[in-house]
Amino acid sequence: MFNDSLKKFINTYGKFYVINDYCHAFTILKSDFQNEYKNLIDLLDNFKIKKEWIEEGGGGKTKIAKNIETHFNNRGWKEQKFKVSYRVNDKETISETNKIDCFKNKIGLEIQWNNKTEFYDRDLNTFKRLHELKQMDVGIMITRDRNLDTTVKKRFAKKVAKKYGPSSTIYEKFINKINQGSAGSVPILTLAFKGAIIEK
Numbered sequence: 001m002f003n004d005s006l007k008k009f010i011n012t013y014g015k016f017y018v019i020n021d022y023c024h025a026f027t028i029l030k031s032d033f034q035n036e037y038k039n040l041i042d043l044l045d046n047f048k049i050k051k052e053w054i055e056e057g058g059g060g061k062t063k064i065a066k067n068i069e070t071h072f073n074n075r076g077w078k079e080q081k082f083k084v085s086y087r088v089n090d091k092e093t094i095s096e097t098n099k100i101d102c103f104k105n106k107i108g109l110e111i112q113w114n115n116k117t118e119f120y121d122r123d124l125n126t127f128k129r130l131h132e133l134k135q136m137d138v139g140i141m142i143t144r145d146r147n148l149d150t151t152v153k154k155r156f157a158k159k160v161a162k163k164y165g166p167s168s169t170i171y172e173k174f175i176n177k178i179n180q181g182s183a184g185s186v187p188i189l190t191l192a193f194k195g196a197i198i199e200k
Contacts, residue, residue: 005030013044018145018171018192022178025187029107029138036107039075040140043068044191049198054152055160065111068142069102072109077102082135098126109140112169120174124182131186139188145171151195 006026010019021027030037053063069079080103083096102109108130110123123141130136149170153161171192178188 003027013191016194016197017044018147018190018194020171020175020178020188020190020192022183022190023185023187025138025140025189028187029140029189033105033107033138036105039072039077039104042075043071047071047197049193051199054156054198062113064113065101068111072102072104075104077104077109079103082130082133084129084133097129098122100126100130103136106135106137107140108136108138109142112141112143112174114144114164115169117167117169117173120169120177121182124177127186127188128182128184131184137187139183139186141174141188141190143169143171143174143190143192145192145194147194148192148197151198155195155198 006021009026013019029040047068049064053067056063079099079101081097081099083094100108101111108127110127112119112123123139127136127139131139144164146166149161149164152164171190174190174192177183178190
């Protein structure tokens with residue numbers, strides 16, 4: 001059951017995002033990590049996707065992801081991975097986790113705009129592993145909803161719209177993975193862009 005604070009959050013930002021709260025991630029973030037929560041709210045209050053960011057081609061990290069990362073980097077978040085050491089009898093094994101896009105004070109944030117769906121598995125595995133190691137308390141996933149794809153098809157040329165298909169990272173696929181148990185018990189707040197987030 002949604003608490004009043006979560007209802008207000010969804011009512012405030014639901015025009016621009018599909019929001020999913022798993023294992024009370026929102027309540028933990030808002031109550032126990034107030035600075036990090038404010039950093040997120042600052043983004044939600046001000047972020048819009050520019051038309052040219054949708055239209056531009058090329059590989060690598062998009063300006064959408066870069067601008068979100070810059071927002072958090074300017075507030076003390078940073079890309080981070082962890083070295084994990086295990087010792088069995090006298091033998092030590094050291095491994096590294098995958099990188100988290102933005103990390104601060106045991107809050108991890110990932111951005112999956114238009115990637116292969118396998119990246120959801122990678123991110124969930126990293127979230128779950130860090131949570132089990134007590135290095136992360138809440139995960140945040142920023143992705144896109146199918147509603148945004150519909151808007152892109154209506155507003156942009158076909159050569160642009162065809163880049164956004166059902167085989168790439170999209171909200172419903174991430175939620176399906178959570179519902180199937182891939183997240184374990186790690187609290188995750190998911191925010192998926194709707195078409196209204198694109199500037200007119």
